[in-house]
Amino acid sequence: xxxxxxxxxxTKYPAGRRDALIPLLQEVQASQGYLSRDxxxxxGQHLRLPAxxxxxxxxxxxxxxxxxxxxxxxxxxxxxxxxxxxxxAALSTIQRTLNIKPGQTTRDGVFSLEVVACLGxxxxxxxxxxxxxxxxxxxxxxxxxxxxxxxxxxTRK
Numbered sequence: 001x002x003x004x005x006x007x008x009x010x011t012k013y014p015a016g017r018r019d020a021l022i023p024l025l026q027e028v029q030a031s032q033g034y035l036s037r038d039x040x041x042x043x044g045q046h047l048r049l050p051a052x053x054x055x056x057x058x059x060x061x062x063x064x065x066x067x068x069x070x071x072x073x074x075x076x077x078x079x080x081x082x083x084x085x086x087x088x089a090a091l092s093t094i095q096r097t098l099n100i101k102p103g104q105t106t107r108d109g110v111f112s113l114e115v116v117a118c119l120g121x122x123x124x125x126x127x128x129x130x131x132x133x134x135x136x137x138x139x140x141x142x143x144x145x146x147x148x149x150x151x152x153x154x155t156r157k
Contacts, residue, residue, distance in 0.1 A: 013047075034065040035064055040054050067112070072131060075115075082125045087125070090139065093140040110150075124137065
């Protein structure tokens with residue numbers, strides 16, 4: 001993806017209007033899947049803001065990503081019910097197995113990891129979602145099996 005891919009989005013917003021920053025970031029991310037370095041620079045130029053200011057605002061909000069999501073985007077719930085039922089063990093297993101931290105994508109682009117405050121499925125705790133599909137009782141053992149299955153699927157595609 002190049003900066004020209006976002007040009008139709010950027011030009012919809014008035015030049016130099018700082019109040020357009022958040023909606024512009026949101027729309028670019030919705031279109032591209034993440035905010036690239038080039039996109040941050042181009043948005044800054046359009047709004048007459050330094051790229052560091054645009055990046056600073058974007059990093060303040062956890063809704064923005066700076067890497068593309070993996071083919072399998074894993075969300076681990078760390079809400080109260082999931083925490084009490086052991087979601088930290090699931091998170092640790094994922095991090096160790098995939099060698100990534102929350103907010104990162106594996107080098108091969110197959111997996112990305114996100115920690116969320118609540119998935120709204122407390123009765124399934126601990127719960128994780130892969131591409132929006134919920135997995136109840138996400139113990140370290142179950143997570144290991146899920147990751148193994150997903151890795152096999154990824155090699156077949």
